[in-house]
Amino acid sequence: MQRVPSLFRSLHAAVAGATLALCALSAQAGFQSAITVKLIAPGGYTDGTTTDTTPISAQQVVSVADLATGLHAGGSGAVENWMLNTEEITFVDNSIHVRSFAGADEGAAGLFTGYLGSGGAHALYEFDGLSIAGKTIVGFTVSAFDNYADSGFSGLAGPSAGSLVHQIGADALSFDLDSIMFVNRGTGTGNAYADFRIDLILQDSSTGGGGKLPEPATLALFAVAALGARAAQRRKAARG
Structure with a gap:
Protein backbone atom coordinates (compact mmCIF):
# COMPACT_ATOMS: atom_id res chain seq x y z
CA MET A 1 0.00 0.00 0.00
CA GLN A 28 21.31 30.61 -19.90
CA ALA A 29 19.94 31.80 -23.24
CA GLY A 30 22.18 34.35 -24.89
CA PHE A 31 22.36 36.50 -27.98
CA GLN A 32 22.32 34.36 -31.10
CA SER A 33 23.15 36.80 -33.91
CA ALA A 34 25.43 39.71 -34.74
CA ILE A 35 24.61 42.99 -32.99
CA THR A 36 24.94 46.41 -34.62
CA VAL A 37 26.20 49.19 -32.36
CA LYS A 38 25.63 52.78 -33.42
CA LEU A 39 27.05 55.94 -31.89
CA ILE A 40 24.92 58.97 -32.72
CA ALA A 41 25.64 62.50 -31.49
CA PRO A 42 23.63 65.00 -33.56
CA GLY A 43 25.26 67.96 -31.81
CA GLY A 44 28.84 66.75 -32.14
CA TYR A 45 31.07 66.73 -29.05
CA THR A 46 32.92 68.96 -26.60
CA ASP A 47 35.74 68.65 -24.08
CA GLY A 48 34.17 71.36 -21.96
CA THR A 49 36.14 74.13 -23.64
CA THR A 50 36.22 73.44 -27.36
CA THR A 51 33.16 72.23 -29.25
CA ASP A 52 32.90 70.57 -32.65
CA THR A 53 29.28 70.66 -33.83
CA THR A 54 29.85 68.21 -36.68
CA PRO A 55 27.26 65.45 -36.16
CA ILE A 56 28.66 62.04 -35.25
CA SER A 57 27.17 58.92 -36.83
CA ALA A 58 29.26 55.76 -36.48
CA GLN A 59 28.24 52.13 -36.83
CA GLN A 60 29.99 48.87 -36.05
CA VAL A 61 28.80 45.26 -36.29
CA VAL A 62 29.82 42.80 -33.57
CA SER A 63 29.81 39.21 -34.80
CA VAL A 64 28.42 36.36 -32.69
CA ALA A 65 31.95 35.10 -32.06
CA ASP A 66 33.03 38.52 -30.76
CA LEU A 67 30.06 39.39 -28.53
CA ALA A 68 31.88 38.62 -25.28
CA THR A 69 34.91 40.60 -26.46
CA GLY A 70 32.75 43.42 -27.76
CA LEU A 71 34.05 46.90 -28.50
CA HIS A 72 36.96 48.55 -26.69
CA ALA A 73 38.86 51.81 -26.68
CA GLY A 74 41.87 51.52 -28.94
CA GLY A 75 40.11 49.32 -31.47
CA SER A 76 39.99 50.17 -35.14
CA GLY A 77 36.22 50.08 -35.63
CA ALA A 78 34.08 53.11 -36.41
CA VAL A 79 32.56 53.24 -32.92
CA GLU A 80 35.77 52.19 -31.16
CA ASN A 81 37.55 55.19 -32.71
CA TRP A 82 35.41 57.45 -30.50
CA MET A 83 35.94 55.53 -27.26
CA LEU A 84 37.94 57.06 -24.40
CA ASN A 85 40.39 55.49 -21.99
CA THR A 86 39.10 52.01 -21.08
CA GLU A 87 35.56 52.42 -22.40
CA GLU A 88 33.93 49.21 -23.58
CA ILE A 89 30.70 47.60 -24.72
CA THR A 90 30.33 43.85 -24.26
CA PHE A 91 27.45 41.37 -24.49
CA VAL A 92 27.23 38.74 -21.76
CA ASP A 93 24.46 36.12 -21.83
CA ASN A 94 21.35 38.31 -22.14
CA SER A 95 22.86 41.54 -20.83
CA ILE A 96 24.75 44.52 -22.24
CA HIS A 97 27.72 45.97 -20.36
CA VAL A 98 28.68 49.58 -21.08
CA ARG A 99 31.61 51.42 -19.49
CA SER A 100 31.42 55.14 -20.21
CA PHE A 101 34.05 57.78 -19.33
CA ALA A 102 33.81 61.51 -18.81
CA GLY A 103 35.11 63.50 -21.77
CA ALA A 104 34.04 66.99 -20.73
CA ASP A 105 34.56 68.97 -17.53
CA GLU A 106 31.91 71.67 -17.34
CA GLY A 107 33.05 73.04 -13.99
CA ALA A 108 30.18 73.58 -11.59
CA ALA A 109 27.83 71.81 -14.01
CA GLY A 110 29.74 68.56 -13.58
CA LEU A 111 31.51 65.89 -15.62
CA PHE A 112 29.83 64.60 -18.79
CA THR A 113 30.60 62.29 -21.71
CA GLY A 114 31.09 65.23 -24.06
CA TYR A 115 28.71 63.83 -26.67
CA LEU A 116 26.07 66.42 -27.57
CA GLY A 117 22.43 66.09 -28.48
CA SER A 118 20.63 68.57 -30.70
CA GLY A 119 17.07 69.72 -31.33
CA GLY A 120 15.69 67.50 -28.59
CA ALA A 121 17.48 64.39 -29.91
CA HIS A 122 19.87 62.70 -27.51
CA ALA A 123 23.43 61.66 -28.19
CA LEU A 124 23.25 57.90 -27.71
CA TYR A 125 24.37 54.37 -28.34
CA GLU A 126 21.92 52.20 -30.22
CA PHE A 127 21.97 48.40 -30.07
CA ASP A 128 20.17 46.60 -32.91
CA GLY A 129 19.72 42.86 -33.42
CA LEU A 130 19.31 41.78 -29.79
CA SER A 131 17.99 38.36 -30.79
CA ILE A 132 17.66 35.45 -28.36
CA ALA A 133 16.25 32.14 -29.57
CA GLY A 134 12.63 31.60 -28.60
CA LYS A 135 12.49 34.79 -26.54
CA THR A 136 10.84 38.19 -26.78
CA ILE A 137 12.23 41.28 -25.04
CA VAL A 138 9.54 42.73 -22.80
CA GLY A 139 11.63 45.09 -20.70
CA PHE A 140 14.96 45.61 -18.98
CA THR A 141 16.64 46.53 -15.71
CA VAL A 142 19.67 48.81 -15.44
CA SER A 143 22.32 49.03 -12.72
CA ALA A 144 25.35 51.32 -12.51
CA PHE A 145 27.73 49.77 -9.99
CA ASP A 146 31.45 49.44 -10.65
CA ASN A 147 32.49 46.22 -12.42
CA TYR A 148 28.84 45.63 -13.44
CA ALA A 149 28.06 44.37 -9.95
CA ASP A 150 24.71 44.23 -8.12
CA SER A 151 25.83 46.63 -5.39
CA GLY A 152 28.76 48.73 -4.25
CA PHE A 153 30.13 52.02 -5.52
CA SER A 154 28.57 53.78 -8.51
CA GLY A 155 30.33 56.33 -10.68
CA LEU A 156 26.98 57.68 -11.87
CA ALA A 157 26.08 61.02 -10.29
CA GLY A 158 22.82 61.35 -12.22
CA PRO A 159 20.24 60.84 -13.55
CA SER A 160 18.89 57.41 -12.57
CA ALA A 161 20.42 54.60 -14.62
CA GLY A 162 17.05 53.30 -15.75
CA SER A 163 16.10 56.64 -17.30
CA LEU A 164 18.99 56.41 -19.77
CA VAL A 165 17.80 53.25 -21.55
CA HIS A 166 14.86 52.99 -23.96
CA GLN A 167 13.44 50.09 -25.94
CA ILE A 168 13.05 51.40 -29.49
CA GLY A 169 12.06 48.20 -31.28
CA ALA A 170 11.41 44.50 -30.80
CA ASP A 171 15.16 43.82 -30.82
CA ALA A 172 16.68 47.26 -30.25
CA LEU A 173 17.59 49.51 -27.31
CA SER A 174 19.08 52.98 -27.07
CA PHE A 175 21.32 54.34 -24.30
CA ASP A 176 21.48 58.11 -23.76
CA LEU A 177 25.02 59.47 -23.49
CA ASP A 178 24.56 63.21 -23.23
CA SER A 179 22.54 62.92 -19.99
CA ILE A 180 25.17 61.03 -17.98
CA MET A 181 26.81 62.98 -15.16
CA PHE A 182 29.79 61.30 -13.47
CA VAL A 183 31.05 61.25 -9.92
CA ASN A 184 34.37 63.07 -9.61
CA ARG A 185 36.70 60.41 -8.20
CA GLY A 186 39.30 63.08 -7.43
CA THR A 187 41.04 63.39 -10.79
CA GLY A 188 38.47 65.20 -12.91
CA THR A 189 37.82 63.58 -16.28
CA GLY A 190 40.96 61.44 -15.90
CA ASN A 191 39.24 58.67 -13.95
CA ALA A 192 35.55 59.55 -13.97
CA TYR A 193 33.59 56.63 -15.33
CA ALA A 194 30.47 54.58 -14.74
CA ASP A 195 29.69 50.93 -15.46
CA PHE A 196 26.20 50.16 -16.69
CA ARG A 197 24.66 46.68 -16.87
CA ILE A 198 21.48 46.38 -18.90
CA ASP A 199 19.72 43.08 -18.19
CA LEU A 200 16.98 42.15 -20.64
CA ILE A 201 13.66 40.88 -19.30
CA LEU A 202 12.50 38.05 -21.56
CA GLN A 203 9.43 35.94 -22.07
CA ASP A 204 8.91 32.89 -24.23
CA SER A 205 7.87 33.69 -27.79
CA SER A 206 4.23 32.84 -28.51
CA THR A 207 4.65 32.19 -32.25
CA GLY A 208 5.40 28.66 -33.27
CA GLY A 209 6.09 27.58 -29.70
CA GLY A 210 9.77 28.39 -30.17
Missing part, protein backbone atom coordinates in the same frame (compact mmCIF):
# COMPACT_ATOMS: atom_id res chain seq x y z
CA GLN A 2 3.02 2.26 0.31
CA ARG A 3 3.98 1.94 -3.35
CA VAL A 4 1.43 4.48 -4.68
CA PRO A 5 2.54 7.34 -2.39
CA SER A 6 6.12 6.41 -3.21
CA LEU A 7 5.33 6.62 -6.90
CA PHE A 8 3.77 10.05 -6.46
CA ARG A 9 6.79 11.24 -4.52
CA SER A 10 9.08 10.00 -7.29
CA LEU A 11 6.85 11.56 -9.92
CA HIS A 12 6.81 14.90 -8.09
CA ALA A 13 10.59 14.86 -7.77
CA ALA A 14 11.02 14.01 -11.44
CA VAL A 15 8.69 16.79 -12.58
CA ALA A 16 10.41 19.29 -10.32
CA GLY A 17 13.81 18.22 -11.59
CA ALA A 18 12.72 18.49 -15.21
CA THR A 19 11.25 21.94 -14.60
CA LEU A 20 14.42 23.19 -12.93
CA ALA A 21 16.57 21.82 -15.72
CA LEU A 22 14.46 23.47 -18.40
CA CYS A 23 14.38 26.76 -16.51
CA ALA A 24 18.15 26.64 -16.18
CA LEU A 25 18.50 26.19 -19.92
CA SER A 26 16.14 29.11 -20.48
CA ALA A 27 18.06 31.34 -18.07
CA GLY A 211 11.62 28.39 -26.90
CA LYS A 212 8.51 27.77 -24.81
CA LEU A 213 8.81 25.58 -21.78
CA PRO A 214 6.61 22.45 -21.88
CA GLU A 215 3.33 22.61 -20.00
CA PRO A 216 3.18 20.86 -16.60
CA ALA A 217 1.13 18.00 -18.09
CA THR A 218 3.81 17.41 -20.71
CA LEU A 219 6.49 17.46 -18.04
CA ALA A 220 4.47 14.89 -16.09
CA LEU A 221 4.33 12.59 -19.12
CA PHE A 222 8.10 12.91 -19.56
CA ALA A 223 8.57 12.08 -15.90
CA VAL A 224 6.23 9.06 -16.04
CA ALA A 225 8.08 7.73 -19.08
CA ALA A 226 11.39 8.15 -17.29
CA LEU A 227 10.09 6.39 -14.18
CA GLY A 228 8.65 3.58 -16.28
CA ALA A 229 11.94 3.04 -18.07
CA ARG A 230 13.76 3.02 -14.73
CA ALA A 231 11.34 0.44 -13.27
CA ALA A 232 11.70 -1.76 -16.35
CA GLN A 233 15.47 -1.71 -15.95
CA ARG A 234 15.16 -2.70 -12.28
CA ARG A 235 12.81 -5.63 -13.14
CA LYS A 236 15.16 -6.82 -15.86
CA ALA A 237 18.10 -6.67 -13.49
CA ALA A 238 16.14 -8.62 -10.83
CA ARG A 239 15.24 -11.39 -13.29
CA GLY A 240 18.82 -11.57 -14.53
Whole structure:
Protein backbone atom coordinates (compact mmCIF):
# COMPACT_ATOMS: atom_id res chain seq x y z
CA MET A 1 0.00 0.00 0.00
CA GLN A 2 3.02 2.26 0.31
CA ARG A 3 3.98 1.94 -3.35
CA VAL A 4 1.43 4.48 -4.68
CA PRO A 5 2.54 7.34 -2.39
CA SER A 6 6.12 6.41 -3.21
CA LEU A 7 5.33 6.62 -6.90
CA PHE A 8 3.77 10.05 -6.46
CA ARG A 9 6.79 11.24 -4.52
CA SER A 10 9.08 10.00 -7.29
CA LEU A 11 6.85 11.56 -9.92
CA HIS A 12 6.81 14.90 -8.09
CA ALA A 13 10.59 14.86 -7.77
CA ALA A 14 11.02 14.01 -11.44
CA VAL A 15 8.69 16.79 -12.58
CA ALA A 16 10.41 19.29 -10.32
CA GLY A 17 13.81 18.22 -11.59
CA ALA A 18 12.72 18.49 -15.21
CA THR A 19 11.25 21.94 -14.60
CA LEU A 20 14.42 23.19 -12.93
CA ALA A 21 16.57 21.82 -15.72
CA LEU A 22 14.46 23.47 -18.40
CA CYS A 23 14.38 26.76 -16.51
CA ALA A 24 18.15 26.64 -16.18
CA LEU A 25 18.50 26.19 -19.92
CA SER A 26 16.14 29.11 -20.48
CA ALA A 27 18.06 31.34 -18.07
CA GLN A 28 21.31 30.61 -19.90
CA ALA A 29 19.94 31.80 -23.24
CA GLY A 30 22.18 34.35 -24.89
CA PHE A 31 22.36 36.50 -27.98
CA GLN A 32 22.32 34.36 -31.10
CA SER A 33 23.15 36.80 -33.91
CA ALA A 34 25.43 39.71 -34.74
CA ILE A 35 24.61 42.99 -32.99
CA THR A 36 24.94 46.41 -34.62
CA VAL A 37 26.20 49.19 -32.36
CA LYS A 38 25.63 52.78 -33.42
CA LEU A 39 27.05 55.94 -31.89
CA ILE A 40 24.92 58.97 -32.72
CA ALA A 41 25.64 62.50 -31.49
CA PRO A 42 23.63 65.00 -33.56
CA GLY A 43 25.26 67.96 -31.81
CA GLY A 44 28.84 66.75 -32.14
CA TYR A 45 31.07 66.73 -29.05
CA THR A 46 32.92 68.96 -26.60
CA ASP A 47 35.74 68.65 -24.08
CA GLY A 48 34.17 71.36 -21.96
CA THR A 49 36.14 74.13 -23.64
CA THR A 50 36.22 73.44 -27.36
CA THR A 51 33.16 72.23 -29.25
CA ASP A 52 32.90 70.57 -32.65
CA THR A 53 29.28 70.66 -33.83
CA THR A 54 29.85 68.21 -36.68
CA PRO A 55 27.26 65.45 -36.16
CA ILE A 56 28.66 62.04 -35.25
CA SER A 57 27.17 58.92 -36.83
CA ALA A 58 29.26 55.76 -36.48
CA GLN A 59 28.24 52.13 -36.83
CA GLN A 60 29.99 48.87 -36.05
CA VAL A 61 28.80 45.26 -36.29
CA VAL A 62 29.82 42.80 -33.57
CA SER A 63 29.81 39.21 -34.80
CA VAL A 64 28.42 36.36 -32.69
CA ALA A 65 31.95 35.10 -32.06
CA ASP A 66 33.03 38.52 -30.76
CA LEU A 67 30.06 39.39 -28.53
CA ALA A 68 31.88 38.62 -25.28
CA THR A 69 34.91 40.60 -26.46
CA GLY A 70 32.75 43.42 -27.76
CA LEU A 71 34.05 46.90 -28.50
CA HIS A 72 36.96 48.55 -26.69
CA ALA A 73 38.86 51.81 -26.68
CA GLY A 74 41.87 51.52 -28.94
CA GLY A 75 40.11 49.32 -31.47
CA SER A 76 39.99 50.17 -35.14
CA GLY A 77 36.22 50.08 -35.63
CA ALA A 78 34.08 53.11 -36.41
CA VAL A 79 32.56 53.24 -32.92
CA GLU A 80 35.77 52.19 -31.16
CA ASN A 81 37.55 55.19 -32.71
CA TRP A 82 35.41 57.45 -30.50
CA MET A 83 35.94 55.53 -27.26
CA LEU A 84 37.94 57.06 -24.40
CA ASN A 85 40.39 55.49 -21.99
CA THR A 86 39.10 52.01 -21.08
CA GLU A 87 35.56 52.42 -22.40
CA GLU A 88 33.93 49.21 -23.58
CA ILE A 89 30.70 47.60 -24.72
CA THR A 90 30.33 43.85 -24.26
CA PHE A 91 27.45 41.37 -24.49
CA VAL A 92 27.23 38.74 -21.76
CA ASP A 93 24.46 36.12 -21.83
CA ASN A 94 21.35 38.31 -22.14
CA SER A 95 22.86 41.54 -20.83
CA ILE A 96 24.75 44.52 -22.24
CA HIS A 97 27.72 45.97 -20.36
CA VAL A 98 28.68 49.58 -21.08
CA ARG A 99 31.61 51.42 -19.49
CA SER A 100 31.42 55.14 -20.21
CA PHE A 101 34.05 57.78 -19.33
CA ALA A 102 33.81 61.51 -18.81
CA GLY A 103 35.11 63.50 -21.77
CA ALA A 104 34.04 66.99 -20.73
CA ASP A 105 34.56 68.97 -17.53
CA GLU A 106 31.91 71.67 -17.34
CA GLY A 107 33.05 73.04 -13.99
CA ALA A 108 30.18 73.58 -11.59
CA ALA A 109 27.83 71.81 -14.01
CA GLY A 110 29.74 68.56 -13.58
CA LEU A 111 31.51 65.89 -15.62
CA PHE A 112 29.83 64.60 -18.79
CA THR A 113 30.60 62.29 -21.71
CA GLY A 114 31.09 65.23 -24.06
CA TYR A 115 28.71 63.83 -26.67
CA LEU A 116 26.07 66.42 -27.57
CA GLY A 117 22.43 66.09 -28.48
CA SER A 118 20.63 68.57 -30.70
CA GLY A 119 17.07 69.72 -31.33
CA GLY A 120 15.69 67.50 -28.59
CA ALA A 121 17.48 64.39 -29.91
CA HIS A 122 19.87 62.70 -27.51
CA ALA A 123 23.43 61.66 -28.19
CA LEU A 124 23.25 57.90 -27.71
CA TYR A 125 24.37 54.37 -28.34
CA GLU A 126 21.92 52.20 -30.22
CA PHE A 127 21.97 48.40 -30.07
CA ASP A 128 20.17 46.60 -32.91
CA GLY A 129 19.72 42.86 -33.42
CA LEU A 130 19.31 41.78 -29.79
CA SER A 131 17.99 38.36 -30.79
CA ILE A 132 17.66 35.45 -28.36
CA ALA A 133 16.25 32.14 -29.57
CA GLY A 134 12.63 31.60 -28.60
CA LYS A 135 12.49 34.79 -26.54
CA THR A 136 10.84 38.19 -26.78
CA ILE A 137 12.23 41.28 -25.04
CA VAL A 138 9.54 42.73 -22.80
CA GLY A 139 11.63 45.09 -20.70
CA PHE A 140 14.96 45.61 -18.98
CA THR A 141 16.64 46.53 -15.71
CA VAL A 142 19.67 48.81 -15.44
CA SER A 143 22.32 49.03 -12.72
CA ALA A 144 25.35 51.32 -12.51
CA PHE A 145 27.73 49.77 -9.99
CA ASP A 146 31.45 49.44 -10.65
CA ASN A 147 32.49 46.22 -12.42
CA TYR A 148 28.84 45.63 -13.44
CA ALA A 149 28.06 44.37 -9.95
CA ASP A 150 24.71 44.23 -8.12
CA SER A 151 25.83 46.63 -5.39
CA GLY A 152 28.76 48.73 -4.25
CA PHE A 153 30.13 52.02 -5.52
CA SER A 154 28.57 53.78 -8.51
CA GLY A 155 30.33 56.33 -10.68
CA LEU A 156 26.98 57.68 -11.87
CA ALA A 157 26.08 61.02 -10.29
CA GLY A 158 22.82 61.35 -12.22
CA PRO A 159 20.24 60.84 -13.55
CA SER A 160 18.89 57.41 -12.57
CA ALA A 161 20.42 54.60 -14.62
CA GLY A 162 17.05 53.30 -15.75
CA SER A 163 16.10 56.64 -17.30
CA LEU A 164 18.99 56.41 -19.77
CA VAL A 165 17.80 53.25 -21.55
CA HIS A 166 14.86 52.99 -23.96
CA GLN A 167 13.44 50.09 -25.94
CA ILE A 168 13.05 51.40 -29.49
CA GLY A 169 12.06 48.20 -31.28
CA ALA A 170 11.41 44.50 -30.80
CA ASP A 171 15.16 43.82 -30.82
CA ALA A 172 16.68 47.26 -30.25
CA LEU A 173 17.59 49.51 -27.31
CA SER A 174 19.08 52.98 -27.07
CA PHE A 175 21.32 54.34 -24.30
CA ASP A 176 21.48 58.11 -23.76
CA LEU A 177 25.02 59.47 -23.49
CA ASP A 178 24.56 63.21 -23.23
CA SER A 179 22.54 62.92 -19.99
CA ILE A 180 25.17 61.03 -17.98
CA MET A 181 26.81 62.98 -15.16
CA PHE A 182 29.79 61.30 -13.47
CA VAL A 183 31.05 61.25 -9.92
CA ASN A 184 34.37 63.07 -9.61
CA ARG A 185 36.70 60.41 -8.20
CA GLY A 186 39.30 63.08 -7.43
CA THR A 187 41.04 63.39 -10.79
CA GLY A 188 38.47 65.20 -12.91
CA THR A 189 37.82 63.58 -16.28
CA GLY A 190 40.96 61.44 -15.90
CA ASN A 191 39.24 58.67 -13.95
CA ALA A 192 35.55 59.55 -13.97
CA TYR A 193 33.59 56.63 -15.33
CA ALA A 194 30.47 54.58 -14.74
CA ASP A 195 29.69 50.93 -15.46
CA PHE A 196 26.20 50.16 -16.69
CA ARG A 197 24.66 46.68 -16.87
CA ILE A 198 21.48 46.38 -18.90
CA ASP A 199 19.72 43.08 -18.19
CA LEU A 200 16.98 42.15 -20.64
CA ILE A 201 13.66 40.88 -19.30
CA LEU A 202 12.50 38.05 -21.56
CA GLN A 203 9.43 35.94 -22.07
CA ASP A 204 8.91 32.89 -24.23
CA SER A 205 7.87 33.69 -27.79
CA SER A 206 4.23 32.84 -28.51
CA THR A 207 4.65 32.19 -32.25
CA GLY A 208 5.40 28.66 -33.27
CA GLY A 209 6.09 27.58 -29.70
CA GLY A 210 9.77 28.39 -30.17
CA GLY A 211 11.62 28.39 -26.90
CA LYS A 212 8.51 27.77 -24.81
CA LEU A 213 8.81 25.58 -21.78
CA PRO A 214 6.61 22.45 -21.88
CA GLU A 215 3.33 22.61 -20.00
CA PRO A 216 3.18 20.86 -16.60
CA ALA A 217 1.13 18.00 -18.09
CA THR A 218 3.81 17.41 -20.71
CA LEU A 219 6.49 17.46 -18.04
CA ALA A 220 4.47 14.89 -16.09
CA LEU A 221 4.33 12.59 -19.12
CA PHE A 222 8.10 12.91 -19.56
CA ALA A 223 8.57 12.08 -15.90
CA VAL A 224 6.23 9.06 -16.04
CA ALA A 225 8.08 7.73 -19.08
CA ALA A 226 11.39 8.15 -17.29
CA LEU A 227 10.09 6.39 -14.18
CA GLY A 228 8.65 3.58 -16.28
CA ALA A 229 11.94 3.04 -18.07
CA ARG A 230 13.76 3.02 -14.73
CA ALA A 231 11.34 0.44 -13.27
CA ALA A 232 11.70 -1.76 -16.35
CA GLN A 233 15.47 -1.71 -15.95
CA ARG A 234 15.16 -2.70 -12.28
CA ARG A 235 12.81 -5.63 -13.14
CA LYS A 236 15.16 -6.82 -15.86
CA ALA A 237 18.10 -6.67 -13.49
CA ALA A 238 16.14 -8.62 -10.83
CA ARG A 239 15.24 -11.39 -13.29
CA GLY A 240 18.82 -11.57 -14.53
